[in-house]
Amino acid sequence: xxxxxxxxxxxxxxxxxxxxxxxxxxxxxxxxxxxxxxxxxxxxxxxxxxxxxxxxxxxxxxxxxxxxxxxxxxxxxxxxxxxxxxxxxxxxxxxxxxxxxxxxxxxxxxxxxxxxxxxxxxxxxxxxxxxxxxxxxxxxxxxxxxxxxxxxxxxxxxxxxxxxxxxxxxxxxxxxxxxxxxxxxxxxxxxxxxxxxxxxxxxxxxxxxxxxxxxxxxxxxxxxxxxxxxxxxxxxxxxxxxxxxxxxxxxxxxxxxxxxxxxxxxxxxxxxxxxxxxxxxxxxxxxxxxxxxxxxxxxxxxxxxxxxxxxxxxxxxx
Amino acid sequence: xxxxxxxxxxxxxxxxxxxxxxxxxxxxxxxxxxxxxxxxxxxxxxxxxxxxxxxxxxxxxxxxxxxxxxxxxxxxxxxxxxxxxxxxxxxxxxxxxxxxxxxxxxxxxxxxxxxxxxxxxxxxxxxxxxxxxxxxxxxxxxxxxxxxxxxxxxxxxxxxxxxxxxxxxxxxxxxxxxxxxxxxxxxxxxxxxxxxxxxxxxxxxxxxxxxxxxxxxxxxxxxxxxxxxxxxxxxxxxxxxxxxxxxxxxxxxxxxxxxxxxxxxxxxxxxxxxxxxxxxxxxxxxxxxxxxxxxxx
Numbered sequence: 001x002x003x004x005x006x007x008x009x010x011x012x013x014x015x016x017x018x019x020x021x022x023x024x025x026x027x028x029x030x031x032x033x034x035x036x037x038x039x040x041x042x043x044x045x046x047x048x049x050x051x052x053x054x055x056x057x058x059x060x061x062x063x064x065x066x067x068x069x070x071x072x073x074x075x076x077x078x079x080x081x082x083x084x085x086x087x088x089x090x091x092x093x094x095x096x097x098x099x100x101x102x103x104x105x106x107x108x109x110x111x112x113x114x115x116x117x118x119x120x121x122x123x124x125x126x127x128x129x130x131x132x133x134x135x136x137x138x139x140x141x142x143x144x145x146x147x148x149x150x151x152x153x154x155x156x157x158x159x160x161x162x163x164x165x166x167x168x169x170x171x172x173x174x175x176x177x178x179x180x181x182x183x184x185x186x187x188x189x190x191x192x193x194x195x196x197x198x199x200x201x202x203x204x205x206x207x208x209x210x211x212x213x214x215x216x217x218x219x220x221x222x223x224x225x226x227x228x229x230x231x232x233x234x235x236x237x238x239x240x241x242x243x244x245x246x247x248x249x250x251x252x253x254x255x256x257x258x259x260x261x262x263x264x265x266x267x268x269x270x271x272x273x274x275x276x277x278x279x280x281x282x283x284x285x286x287x288x289x290x291x292x293x294x295x296x297x298x299x300x301x302x303x304x305x306x307x308x309x310x311x312x313x314x315x316x317x318x
Numbered sequence: 319x320x321x322x323x324x325x326x327x328x329x330x331x332x333x334x335x336x337x338x339x340x341x342x343x344x345x346x347x348x349x350x351x352x353x354x355x356x357x358x359x360x361x362x363x364x365x366x367x368x369x370x371x372x373x374x375x376x377x378x379x380x381x382x383x384x385x386x387x388x389x390x391x392x393x394x395x396x397x398x399x400x401x402x403x404x405x406x407x408x409x410x411x412x413x414x415x416x417x418x419x420x421x422x423x424x425x426x427x428x429x430x431x432x433x434x435x436x437x438x439x440x441x442x443x444x445x446x447x448x449x450x451x452x453x454x455x456x457x458x459x460x461x462x463x464x465x466x467x468x469x470x471x472x473x474x475x476x477x478x479x480x481x482x483x484x485x486x487x488x489x490x491x492x493x494x495x496x497x498x499x500x501x502x503x504x505x506x507x508x509x510x511x512x513x514x515x516x517x518x519x520x521x522x523x524x525x526x527x528x529x530x531x532x533x534x535x536x537x538x539x540x541x542x543x544x545x546x547x548x549x550x551x552x553x554x555x556x557x558x559x560x561x562x563x564x565x566x567x568x569x570x571x572x573x574x575x576x577x578x579x580x581x582x583x584x585x586x587x588x589x590x591x592x593x594x595x596x597x598x599x600x601x602x603x604x605x606x607x608x609x610x611x612x613x614x615x
Contacts, residue, residue, distance in 0.1 A: 025425045031499040032418040039415035042469040049450050050442020118335040129598050131346050136593045138528035140546045141586050145552025153524045154579050159367030220328040278445040291443035
């Protein structure tokens, strides 16, 4: 294979000439396309084919007919969802959980990164390594650990409460405890890992700025506020936009593990409902419609956050 | 910076930072150490709250029973299979794609990027994907565990940014010497990308090791279940398998219950240890990984 030729200047030729140039360039890159092919096929099959399947949200899906041949029913499933008795509970549970989760897990890694940045040498590395550890634990193990530690019979937390003269608390079945358990176990697990990106951004702070500020008599806190924070602000904004996109949805994996019959009133969120109605009860069209609705709202949130931050800070994702 | 002395207030601030970080460190590490200690301690002492940090009344009974259990063993082997081959497929699909997308002269590059990025924001959703897997005949096969997430755009962006930062002269030289792009990729670029490959292996392998939901969704036979699904039964649904508790027989219910808890702690350690031992070796590349992977590029 020869060197890929540079594409000649476009304006100098006619349409046919340009087309020939393009064909030549494509041919020269044929082996690169070959490298792209497996990824292309994987995304086409496992991401775009399901998108084609979204049409069943507007149809009555019958397994024997497939996606395309099932009968159109218009907005029936959406109307059914909004008329169902638990629709608003689901929406409320989802938003409360994701908002609470966001408020706790968004600022903490930033603060952690700023704190870690003040510590030098091997201790910093050691702390970082240890703080990553919870990230590598699976959700099943995390939930297993939570339920064992909070268990009323052998859990260390309840043993401690009893030693202090309190009464045992059945945390896992307590509806009012569910959100706190979900959010703070999430903070525990991802705090160190989420801080990585800010720590990396902080390493780009120009030391000369600090030197100048010290000479001007700035205290450490002032330097963090006026130098470190503005440096990582674009990273913070990008992360903010990305989390805003996920504000309208809560992943089902962890909620399903923490869920039980007693906390269902607060723990049933849209994604777990989609899973149950769709996979366990085979209401395919209905649950596809709910999933689609949720996805569209997420995109609206993402675009909205992107638009606001573009106006306010001139940093944006697209 | 050291030339200028810190003021007293600054030093106090630094000590304050150290204290806060140390508290967070203890909070992060304590549950992990507690589980390790409890897994080798006398279950009676664990149940009565005597274990604070260090193990007491050392016993390996929990581990003995875990390793005797056939379900866990099958799950472990399945997980090893899914992790090894799944990661291999991930690498074969994702890394070359990252290399191709890093090529600035590639015609249609923007189109491909859009094609790959779009599913990050808009997806078919759970149910259409589930139905598709059924239609493809992949339901309840081992293949679905290897193929469903074969490509990861997030990791592909990390690869693309990494390859884009390599000096162009290297590839030019090898092409002038008569290497095809694929030869250049295999013989020149990959040997220079050990850091990237290390991070990729870690990300993909951990994802395979820890996933339970796709197995819950797509697998039916217990013989194909990965470890995490077996763990879910033991830890979350509280169904210990019969043969784990078999030899307890007529003993008191309390002892049986304590043994069940001991098994839980042991099984947590057994399932999490491989990953927890692996990641510190690759830690120095993490920051690099997220930095070069920032979507803004």
